[in-house]
Amino acid sequence: MTIGEAAARSGVSAKMIRHYEAIGLIEAERRANGYRSYGAQDVAVLRFIRHARDLAFPLEDIRRLLALWRDRTRASAEVKHLALGHVEALEAKAASLNAMASSLRHLAQHCAGDDRPDCPILTELEGKTA
Structure with missing residues (x-):
């Protein structure tokens, strides 16, 4: 899906998605034409980030929470x-x-x-x- 679709499904603006990608919280696949491509897991990560931001977690804590969320042995x-x-x-x-x-x-x-x-x-x- 496009960045606009990912933004609509996650509740995170396209601008913030780009920012989260720039700081390494999310990695978008790139199509042959250079455009970003997002999947359902990317939307789940964006929703996770949005909920954490709604609770005022700082970005570094969100980075740690994402790592813990992804680690099923945590x-x-x-x-x-x-x-x-x-x-x-x-x-x-x-x-x-x-x-x-x-x-x-x-x-x-x-x-x-x-x-x-x-x-x-x-x-x-x-x-x-x-």
């Missing part, structure tokens, strides 16, 4: 370890985002939001104490 413990490490990273990121939101909420509560130029939000961004 121990599921490796997969679990990788997934739980990602959970920890997501939780740390969520805590950081919550702290940022709290800080901005605090600054916004102390901003009069009127016609005066004084604004603790801008003062904080400038690096001065609000």
Whole structure:
């Protein structure tokens, strides 16, 4: 199938398919005319990548997950370890985002939001104490 058909079946854009090929996550066969050709297994790999990206796995972790997925002799413990490490990273990121939101909420509560130029939000961004 063509890259457009593979994109439609996998939910991954043709541009991202080319990118994944460029970084070695997927290998497309080349026809005699130089065009890429994809099969059902390629679409399965693309769907795997898309689902992993939906869960915010970094590309290097996706590379490792793909290798584990392809290795039928793998121990599921490796997969679990990788997934739980990602959970920890997501939780740390969520805590950081919550702290940022709290800080901005605090600054916004102390901003009069009127016609005066004084604004603790801008003062904080400038690096001065609000």
